[in-house]
Amino acid sequence: MSKTIVVIGAGVVGVSTALRLQSELAPTNGQVILLDRKGVAEETSAGNAGAFAFTDLEPLATPGIMKKAPAWLLDPLGPLSVPPAYALQLTPWLIRFWRASWRDRYQKVVSAQASLMQLAQSATERQITDTKGEAMMQRDGALQLYESEAEFAASQRGWQLRRDHGIRFTLLHSPAEIAEIQPGLSPRFTHAGFTPDWMNTCDPKAWVEHLFQVFLSRGGQLRRAEVRDLETGGEKLHLLTDGEGVRADAVVVAAGAWSHQLTRRLGDPLPLETERGYNTTLPAGCFDLRTHITFCRHGFVVSRIRGGVRVGGAVELGGLKRPANFKRADTLLAKAARFMPELDTADGTRWMGFRPSLPDSLPVIGSAKRDARVVYAFGHGHVGLTQSAATAELVADLVLGRDLAIDLAPFASDRF
Structure with a gap:
């Protein structure tokens, strides 16, 4: 049976994730729907420095x-x-930030960041090759x-x-x-x-738009809508929006700085x-x-x-x-x-x-507490562009029930 997966957020993390999932689902006639209240790369992904900072391992909380x-x-x-x-x-948030700066936590954060950065470098090269983006x-x-x-x-x-x-x-x-x-x-x-x-991209907004066009060419959809709530527990997940509702087999929350407004309703009040x-x-x-x-x-x-x-x-x-x-x-x-x-x-x-x-400079990548069909992918701080391709691969593996390339325990939503 073909699946419908919704990705909330059309920044670089959301678009990369939607592209990866659509590429995986296309042979089975699966469908990925990208939801965003404004459009593609209209927020932080439009104006960042364009850097793939794979060499930056230190968190803000040192x-x-x-x-x-x-x-x-x-x-x-x-x-x-x-x-x-x-x-x-x-x-x-500052109290958690202070705790993340203690040497025991700091060393664990650096180790987790290094593993994600290593994956990010190889995943980005795969993404560039796959989308002819060199x-x-x-x-x-x-x-x-x-x-x-x-x-x-x-x-x-x-x-x-x-x-x-x-x-x-x-x-x-x-x-x-x-x-x-x-x-x-x-x-x-x-x-x-x-x-x-x-390395850098010559234009971060144009890069996300390039990925988006590949996503569309492989059968993906974009709908402009603001998600108001997400109902779980039924056979399908039900997204309530400011327009027509959407039903899905899985949902990825990749709404950047706005993500916690939805996770709070799902029982995960994250310190974003x-x-x-x-x-x-x-x-x-x-x-x-x-x-x-x-x-x-x-x-x-x-x-x-x-x-x-x-x-x-x-x-x-x-x-x-x-x-x-x-x-x-x-x-x-x-x-x-x-x-x-x-x-x-x-x-x-x-x-x-x-x-x-987030206080420890690590993103949240993992399933929601209330329903494992909801996957979180946000909180990347300065390195959303850098870690976007790696996040996309990890989320696709989570959604499709495959083995993961790295341990996601340091990125779990309940670590706080």
Whole structure:
């Protein structure tokens, strides 16, 4: 009997998952329906940095991180900030975040993240090959920049993690060495690490749209609808929407920062928060950018998008409802102009997006407590694009009852 599977959310995780499932079900005349209230890549997947950050293993919650917490409230434009009016509402999440930073939890998170990243790298290559997407990739590596010997020394824990997990990199010890990879940077950056296997897509929105077109070509459907509730317990799952209801044999919740609004109704009140990320995209010709760059102490990145430059990042833990504070984007752009003196900052377009963030920086990938036919796939934080193809493969295996490539216990919804 053919199956109907619904995927809620048409960002990169949802579209990747829908594509994988539709590819699997097509020979049996199965159907995957993608539901989204706005459309394809209309939220965070439209404006991220376009990076496949397989080399980034450290979670946000690192040992000693809470010593910096007072600064989050005092500097509203800093690399990690919490609006004072939101601090009380955020407290339960921050307590779990603090616990995730303890060394025992930290080591387990790193191990889980490493296993998912390893799968993500191979799964992404399979996805690129399967969808003929190589033309949309930029395999130019990435630089992480440091401004002093002390800052560089403090970064060595992260580089040791990469070494332990077989990630290739080169450490650079002078502005001259850095300039050989990326000219035009301020000499204030004295040290760096270069990961040659890092890659980016030339346009994250276009990449998701490309995957979506392949999904449609294999028989998938898109319906614009907002899911209001999900009824379980019957022979079929019943999705109640703002339009016509949908019945399905399985449902995947991949709605990013909005996912917890539905999981709460399913008996899984997950501590999902929103990292609000800001950026400015500059037109082609504004700077000769040759690799992805991270300004480590300042918490933002510069990447090449559509031949231009996107300057963005940092973390504002501010929820879904507060108005955007575009002074954050302006601050990052002003810093980029100082760090890249030849950067032309004219004619930029500002943007803000919601990254779905759990306290331990790991996503939720697994079945709902109430009904195993509902599978969760959200909470990837900064690395939704990076882990999307791996998540799609894991979810397909869960839905179709196959053996899993990695242990999903660290990603279970009940770990909190």
